[in-house]
Amino acid sequence: MQKIPMPTTLPYGAGVTSRTVSDHYFSAAPASADERRTINVPLAGRTRAVRVAPGVFSADRIDEGTSVLLQHAPAPPDTGTFLDLGCGWGPIALTLGLRSPAAAVWGVDVNERALGLARDNARSLGLPNVHAVSAQAVPADLRFDLIWSNPPIRVGKQVLHELLLTWLPRLAADGVAYLVVQRHLGSDSLQRWMTEQGYAATRFTSVKGFRILRVENPG
Numbered sequence: 001m002q003k004i005p006m007p008t009t010l011p012y013g014a015g016v017t018s019r020t021v022s023d024h025y026f027s028a029a030p031a032s033a034d035e036r037r038t039i040n041v042p043l044a045g046r047t048r049a050v051r052v053a054p055g056v057f058s059a060d061r062i063d064e065g066t067s068v069l070l071q072h073a074p075a076p077p078d079t080g081t082f083l084d085l086g087c088g089w090g091p092i093a094l095t096l097g098l099r100s101p102a103a104a105v106w107g108v109d110v111n112e113r114a115l116g117l118a119r120d121n122a123r124s125l126g127l128p129n130v131h132a133v134s135a136q137a138v139p140a141d142l143r144f145d146l147i148w149s150n151p152p153i154r155v156g157k158q159v160l161h162e163l164l165l166t167w168l169p170r171l172a173a174d175g176v177a178y179l180v181v182q183r184h185l186g187s188d189s190l191q192r193w194m195t196e197q198g199y200a201a202t203r204f205t206s207v208k209g210f211r212i213l214r215v216e217n218p219g
């Protein structure tokens with residue numbers, strides 16, 4: 001199968017849709033060898049060892065946008081049902097699980113390798129409250145008090161919109177989502193689109209070229 005190198009920057013709406021690209025981080029089953037390794041990263045105020053692998057988003061460090069979200073989103077509530085949409089190896093779900101041990105944290109991803117890593121990381125960090133699963137495995141009646149996400153902008157506008165229209169309606173009545181999006185990858189246009197869909201989408205903050213968008217259930 002032909003390998004096409006990933007572009008380094010790709011604006012919102014210009015996603016890679018070709019099925020010939022088989023080893024991008026949003027493949028269900030990345031083609032690269034599953035060579036797992038351990039890295040040390042800052043999570044919830046301490047350095048912790050986590051497992052990562054090629055074929056998974058930001059496999060050598062915590063992504064800069066993710067780090068902006070973790071440092072600048074408001075503290076999560078002590079309890080509730082939380083979602084990390086597109087969990088990768090788990091930095092957001094693990095942080096939520098560490099900061100709110102009484103909450104139930106769900107992490108979903110399309111990438112099975114990422115889910116396996118997130119599960120291993122939750123286990124090794126002693127977090128039985130973090131569940132990394134495929135979208136289909138999330139109980140259909142669950143509603144989320146909090147969604148934190150570094151969403152997969154590079155999948156393209158259409159897939160991203162479908163993803164958000166699948167999960168944002170599952171916010172609880174007073175639930176809130178915080179999404180981190182790079183300004184150059186279309187954060188403002190995504191904010192406008194969510195507003196057009198009836199969500200109260202505002203810019204919570206802007207840090208280092210990233211926006212954190214705050215999205216409320218329209219009720």
Ligand SMILES: C[S@@+](CC[C@H](N)C(=O)[O-])C[C@H]1O[C@@H](n2cnc3c(N)ncnc32)[C@H](O)[C@@H]1O
Nearest residue numbers: 025026057066086087088109110111150151152
């Ligand atoms: C920008 S990465 C963020 C990963 C991780 N949360 C982090 O901060 O390192 C977006 C993630 O969304 C996942 N993703 C792509 N399409 C998806 C879909 N349809 N459903 C769920 N996750 C998806 C990708 O596999 C990727 O892990």
